[in-house]
Amino acid sequence: xxxxxxxxxxxxxxxxxxxxxxxxxxxxxxxxxxxxxxxxxxxxxxxxxxxxxxxxxxxxxxxxxxxxxxxxxxxxxxxxxxxxxxxxxxxxxxxxxxxxxxxxxxxxxxxxxxxxxxxxxxxxxxxxxxxxxxxxxxxxxxxxxxxxxxxxxxxxxxxxxxxxxxxxxxxxxxxxxxxxxxxxxxxxxxxxxxxxxxxxxxxxxxxxxxxxxxxxxxxxxxxxxxxxxxxxxxxxxxxxxxxxxxxxxxxxxxxxxxxxxxxxxxxxxxxxxxxxxxxxxxxxxxxxxxxxxxxxxxxxxxxxx
Amino acid sequence: xxxxxxxxxxxxxxxxxxxxxxxxxxxxxxxxxxxxxxxxxxxxxxxxxxxxxxxxxxxxxxxxxxxxxxxxxxxxxxxxxxxxxxxxxxxxxxxxxxxxxxxxxxxxxxxxxxxxxxxxxxxxxxxxxxxxxxxxxxxxxxxxxxxxxxxxxxxxxxxxxxxxxxxxxxxxxxxxxxxxxxxxxxxxxxxxxxxxxxxxxxxxxxxxxxxxxxxxxxxxxxxxxxxxxxxxxxxxxxxxxxxxxxxxxxxxxxxxxxxxxxxxxxxxxxxxxxxxxxxxxxxxxxxxxxxxxxxxxxxxxxxxxxxxxxxxxxxxxxxxxxxxxxxxxxxxxxxxxxxxxxxxxxxxxxxxxxxxxxxxxxxx
Numbered sequence: 001x002x003x004x005x006x007x008x009x010x011x012x013x014x015x016x017x018x019x020x021x022x023x024x025x026x027x028x029x030x031x032x033x034x035x036x037x038x039x040x041x042x043x044x045x046x047x048x049x050x051x052x053x054x055x056x057x058x059x060x061x062x063x064x065x066x067x068x069x070x071x072x073x074x075x076x077x078x079x080x081x082x083x084x085x086x087x088x089x090x091x092x093x094x095x096x097x098x099x100x101x102x103x104x105x106x107x108x109x110x111x112x113x114x115x116x117x118x119x120x121x122x123x124x125x126x127x128x129x130x131x132x133x134x135x136x137x138x139x140x141x142x143x144x145x146x147x148x149x150x151x152x153x154x155x156x157x158x159x160x161x162x163x164x165x166x167x168x169x170x171x172x173x174x175x176x177x178x179x180x181x182x183x184x185x186x187x188x189x190x191x192x193x194x195x196x197x198x199x200x201x202x203x204x205x206x207x208x209x210x211x212x213x214x215x216x217x218x219x220x221x222x223x224x225x226x227x228x229x230x231x232x233x234x235x236x237x238x239x240x241x242x243x244x245x246x247x248x249x250x251x252x253x254x255x256x257x258x259x260x261x262x263x264x265x266x267x268x269x270x271x272x273x274x275x276x277x278x279x280x281x282x283x284x285x286x287x288x289x290x291x292x293x294x295x296x297x298x299x300x301x302x303x304x305x
Numbered sequence: 306x307x308x309x310x311x312x313x314x315x316x317x318x319x320x321x322x323x324x325x326x327x328x329x330x331x332x333x334x335x336x337x338x339x340x341x342x343x344x345x346x347x348x349x350x351x352x353x354x355x356x357x358x359x360x361x362x363x364x365x366x367x368x369x370x371x372x373x374x375x376x377x378x379x380x381x382x383x384x385x386x387x388x389x390x391x392x393x394x395x396x397x398x399x400x401x402x403x404x405x406x407x408x409x410x411x412x413x414x415x416x417x418x419x420x421x422x423x424x425x426x427x428x429x430x431x432x433x434x435x436x437x438x439x440x441x442x443x444x445x446x447x448x449x450x451x452x453x454x455x456x457x458x459x460x461x462x463x464x465x466x467x468x469x470x471x472x473x474x475x476x477x478x479x480x481x482x483x484x485x486x487x488x489x490x491x492x493x494x495x496x497x498x499x500x501x502x503x504x505x506x507x508x509x510x511x512x513x514x515x516x517x518x519x520x521x522x523x524x525x526x527x528x529x530x531x532x533x534x535x536x537x538x539x540x541x542x543x544x545x546x547x548x549x550x551x552x553x554x555x556x557x558x559x560x561x562x563x564x565x566x567x568x569x570x571x572x573x574x575x576x577x578x579x580x581x582x583x584x585x586x587x588x589x590x591x592x593x594x595x596x597x598x599x600x601x602x603x604x605x606x607x608x609x610x611x612x613x614x615x616x617x618x619x620x621x622x623x624x625x626x627x628x629x630x631x632x633x634x635x636x637x638x639x640x641x642x643x644x645x646x647x648x649x650x651x652x653x654x655x656x657x658x659x660x661x662x663x664x665x666x667x668x669x
Contacts, residue, residue, distance in 0.1 A: 078661055082662045231473060268491065274484045278481065284467070
């Protein structure tokens with residue numbers, strides 16, 4: 001049971017990181033459909049960065065962060081600056097990300113085949129003492145480093161959004177940009193920065209896949225996790241803890257699938273894989289009218305510079 | 306030039322500020338003068354330039370690579386036929402996406418709708434093996450369109466009844482649809498012992514006939530006809546008018562007495578039916594069996610095509626042909642020059658981004 005829950009936490013990590021990034025973007029009023037592409041670029045950056053630097057995972061993470069931020073910058077320019085439709089902008093970023101990562105993987109190796117990368121996975125780092133606690137120890141304190149980072153970020157983002165002026169400005173930009181403008185700040189700039197930060201965090205989420213779970217980059221390896229993150233952050237009502245809970249439920253469904261197959265229970269893996277999406281749809285449908293979207297989300301801002 | 310001190314007062318008129326510096330606004334005003342067609346052409350040129358840089362990055366000659374694409378796309382009747390076949394599903398699904406776009410509905414679910422449509426057509430074809438072709442083909446295509454409409458109807462229902470944003474509903478249903486088709490192929494529709502998820506080969510009488518002298522099948526004719534009909538629907542009927550008015554302004558649409566839910570239902574069902582038809586045509590015309598992942602990426606390309614075609618059904622014809630031939634040609638580029646075909650996806654995505662920027666000045 002503990003093992004199953006711990007596995008859920010590990011599977012939830014990349015989705016939650018992307019979701020946390022998405023919260024920044026959506027709270028500032030920009031739909032985060034581009035999460036999938038940001039994750040993919042982050043995953044690619046981490047794999048390439050680690051391999052090129054001779055196995056330095058930190059270099060990989062830095063490149064993932066930078067790559068994600070760059071993807072965020074593109075969305076910021078097109079969707080915020082040029083007021084293009086958020087959804088379609090995000091979608092185009094996802095397409096560019098698929099093409100670009102796959103293309104670069106091939107031209108980086110001379111043979112025209114995808115470059116072969118095998119990085120060492122980030123090791124599990126049990127926290128001394130705490131990890132010896134019964135139940136909670138193996139569940140919360142025996143994970144690879146990025147999982148800890150995600151948990152910390154989850155708490156930090158909650159504090160940031162609820163208790164700081166930055167968070168207030170961010171939320172106000174998503175709810176009523178005119179108020180932000182009236183208070184002497186530039187909502188356009190807030191949105192752009194939020195989307196860039198969203199890209200950086202989501203890129204880190206993608207890096208979890210390559211540095212902590214797989215060790216190599218394959219084409220389109222995010223396979224819908226970005227969209228799941230998007231669903232999770234809405235199900236979690238744009239709060240870090242709520243999003244974390246939603247990600248854990250999605251991840252538990254995936255972990256359960258491996259379990260059941262391991263026990264030889266004849267369960268269709270296709271149906272099991274549908275479960276996160278169905279849960280997402282069901283919860284979204286259940287939230288229905290009560291779901292409170294940031295009021296100004298998706299609404300383009302005038303250029304008041 | 307006293308900007309700093311007037312911050313607290315009312316913001317100065319935008320036109321005066323925009324004269325002060327070379328602003329984004331000024332840039333887009335300039336672009337506005339070349340018309341929508343010109344803007345889209347410019348977007349295409351820009352994305353081709355970007356891809357030329359990427360080809361240089363690979364240490365290859367962009368000129369040769371583009372020549373190889375043209376040669377690979379138009380070098381022989383066979384290749385032209387392949388390009389036409391390739392363009393067909395993009396055209397059909399793209400029309401559906403465009404109709405939704407016109408009504409302010411963003412339907413990103415073509416991928417799932419195509420997959421389900423293909424499954425519907427395959428099921429109908431496999432269930433009625435003995436019918437003559439003139440009955441079997443329309444029946445299978447109708448089943449495909451119905452299945453696609455069912456799937457988009459599901460998204461429309463979730464959107465309208467439960468107020469879930471249509472992008473999320475359609476996106477999430479894509480994944481469900483792809484898995485559903487895999488489940489069908491692993492079960493009732495599947496061919497046992499194939500080693501690969503696929504249905505048995507369909508009886509020859511449901512194969513779409515080829516156009517005389519070409520390798521292209523009938524699909525492209527159906528798709529072009531659908532484009533013409535959709536254009537008529539959009540510009541010459543009350544339904545099209547209501548859709549465009551409501552798309553431009555929900556308020557104006559409601560005030561003019563158009564029912565938004567009804568328009569949304571019609572647009573979504575129509576888009577789903579077109580995408581389902583695309584799936585059916587792909588199965589009956591090209592693969593002659595249902596195979597796993599046959600629709601992978603189609604839905605997103607449909608959005609690309611709809612945007613390049615300025616969300617106008619007839620203009621989507623050249624847009625779909627462009628993408629279709631680009632993809633066919635890129636195979637030759639990979640073979641002859643060694644530039645990976647993934648470049649095409651980059652071109653598609655970049656074109657979308659540039660078109661979005663180019664269109665940003667105007668309202669849909």
